[in-house]
Amino acid sequence: MGKLGDMANKAKEMAKGHPDQADKGVAGAERVVDERTGNKYDAQTDRGADAVRRSYGSDGTTER
Incomplete structure (x- = not known):
């Protein structure tokens, strides 16, 4: 997978670990x-x- 895909996967994993913070960012x-x-x-x-x-x-x- 390319660097962008790797970064997206890392971001998703971080969001799964901190959903409250991720929700605030999305909002x-x-x-x-x-x-x-x-x-x-x-x-x-x-x-x-x-x-x-x-x-x-x-x-x-x-x-x-």
């Missing part, structure tokens, strides 16, 4: 995108954030 990234786009793509960012959370086993119920 922050989602918030920034929504702010910069004027919430134009809110539904898409919600689905994307949910997909990321599922990838490391979070249900997204931690405080955002």
Whole structure:
């Protein structure tokens, strides 16, 4: 696997070990995108954030 794939796998493993922190990061990234786009793509960012959370086993119920 290439370096990018290795980095993605390491990030996923770290997120699995620290889901609360990972949830905060995902929520922050989602918030920034929504702010910069004027919430134009809110539904898409919600689905994307949910997909990321599922990838490391979070249900997204931690405080955002």
